[in-house]
Amino acid sequence: MDLNQLLYHHQIALMAVSQARRDGHLLPSFDLPRYYAKRISEYRERRGLADGFAAMIEQTGDSPRADPPIGEEGERADDA
Numbered sequence: 001m002d003l004n005q006l007l008y009h010h011q012i013a014l015m016a017v018s019q020a021r022r023d024g025h026l027l028p029s030f031d032l033p034r035y036y037a038k039r040i041s042e043y044r045e046r047r048g049l050a051d052g053f054a055a056m057i058e059q060t061g062d063s064p065r066a067d068p069p070i071g072e073e074g075e076r077a078d079d080a
Contacts, residue, residue: 001039003040003043003044006036006039006040006043007040009036010033010036010037010040013032013033013035013036014033016032017032017033
């Protein structure tokens, strides 16, 4: 699996555990999130990647910007 697939499956496993916990059906041996976390760490280590998320970089003045949010009436927040 590539890193994106591992991250996807890890997130799905976290959501499944959360749902099982809410429903009272959590199995004591159900530790799929930890399994995927271990595989993600191994993947990163094999490729010489840092553990965790990439650092945020400072935007320069010419960096693209996101459009402002659009309100319920369709007007932009900076137009109101």
